[in-house]
Amino acid sequence: MNQDQIRHYLQMYLVVGSVNCKASDPITIVKAALSGGVTLVQFREKGADALQGADLLRLALQIQALCRAEGVPFIINDDVDLALEIDADGVHIGQDDENAAEVRDRIGDRILGVSAHTVSEARLAVQHGADYLGIGPIYPTHSKDDAHEVQGTAILCELRENGIHVPLVGIGGITEERAAEVIKAGADGVAVISAITEAKDVHETVVRMKSKVGNTLRER
Numbered sequence: 001m002n003q004d005q006i007r008h009y010l011q012m013y014l015v016v017g018s019v020n021c022k023a024s025d026p027i028t029i030v031k032a033a034l035s036g037g038v039t040l041v042q043f044r045e046k047g048a049d050a051l052q053g054a055d056l057l058r059l060a061l062q063i064q065a066l067c068r069a070e071g072v073p074f075i076i077n078d079d080v081d082l083a084l085e086i087d088a089d090g091v092h093i094g095q096d097d098e099n100a101a102e103v104r105d106r107i108g109d110r111i112l113g114v115s116a117h118t119v120s121e122a123r124l125a126v127q128h129g130a131d132y133l134g135i136g137p138i139y140p141t142h143s144k145d146d147a148h149e150v151q152g153t154a155i156l157c158e159l160r161e162n163g164i165h166v167p168l169v170g171i172g173g174i175t176e177e178r179a180a181e182v183i184k185a186g187a188d189g190v191a192v193i194s195a196i197t198e199a200k201d202v203h204e205t206v207v208r209m210k211s212k213v214g215n216t217l218r219e220r
């Protein structure tokens with residue numbers, strides 16, 4: 001997949017798992033988010049109450065079917081075996097997961113996203129074949145227990161100034177109000193859990209956030 005396509009998919013990126021869906025069930029939330037125009041969905045089933053085994057597989061397949069019907073890429077967090085088993089469109093891995101170069105070998109030309117926190121982690125991930133980098137947490141987040149230190153938008157500027165030109169998506173505490181500053185700092189899109197999964201109106205929140213991202217990208 002070329003970089004322009006990847007940049008497009010990063011614009012309004014939903015990260016979701018059953019643990020994040022307290023107000024309503026994950027299927028209802030994903031349907032509303034897709035109808036609002038999310039451009040990519042990452043299935044991230046983590047935490048003490050995370051689904052396992054057949055329940056995990058069932059939910060992954062259900063969300064994948066919804067994404068396929070809308071032509072939206074569906075990627076899996078961490079679990080390369082699951083991604084291959086269900087023929088997902090890609091995987092997203094962190095610095096503590098399987099080595100990015102090995103994952104690239106295993107997944108062929110599927111999308112590979114890698115979380116990076118420094119210029120050197122970013123350079124290495126690109127060398128290892130990452131299609132895009134997830135950068136954060138940009139702001140404080142309550143959705144990840146083992147989150148790194150908050151980085152602010154400065155990390156995005158720093159990466160761009162240091163020659164990292166691959167597609168970047170910001171993550172961590174991003175809300176409608178903060179989306180524009182993440183894009184202005186150099187991200188191609190915003191990855192969001194709670195601002196969408198906990199929204200009163202998921203569809204409308206996605207519509208508004210996506211239009212902020214789109215408008216800011218055009219002005220940049």
Ligand code: TZP
Pocket residue numbers: 015136137140141142143144147171172173174191192193194195
């Ligand atoms: N990685 C860095 S921050 C984060 C992840 C998965 C959580 C993002 O969730 P939220 O609710 O959008 O802050």
Ligand code: MG
Pocket residue numbers: 077078092093094095097
């Ligand atoms: Mg991980």
